[in-house]
Amino acid sequence: MTDNEVTGHLKKLAKPEKKVTGAPLEYILEGGWRCLVGRNAKQNDNLTFKIAGREDIWLHARGVAGAHVILKRDGRADNPSAAAMDQAAHIAVKHSTTNGVVPVDWTLAKYVRRMKGGGPGQVVYVREKTLFAEA
Helix, strand or coil, rough: CHHHHHHHHHHHHHCCCCCCCCEEECCCCCHHHHEEEEHHHHHHHHHHHHCCCCEEEEEEECCEEEEEEEEECCCCCCCCCHHHHHHHHHHHHHCEEEEEEEEEEEEHHHHEEEECCCCCCEEEHHHHHHEEEEC
């Protein structure tokens, strides 16, 4: 076998990369707040670091795999109501791998960073606050 044949054979054996298909899920919450939800690690990464603005609110169920949730400010100066934050936290739990009452951390998107050496969607964050939501 030539080098080209070996390379071609190895490419056939490798798994094809999964592509992010479609846009993030979108919900409209109380008060007209727009909520975006990533559906996989690559989409979470794209949502958090490309779509979200620095002042948008980022949410994630603590300690479990799940969706990154962004509450878009869309130029609004006001803060979301407690009801809108509870709805966003519920969405974060609904799109995670856990059940029951779960702590959901939230912070501004500007305080979320990629984890050093981590894969797509793996992050660390600071200045978080915690809500509790049920699946």
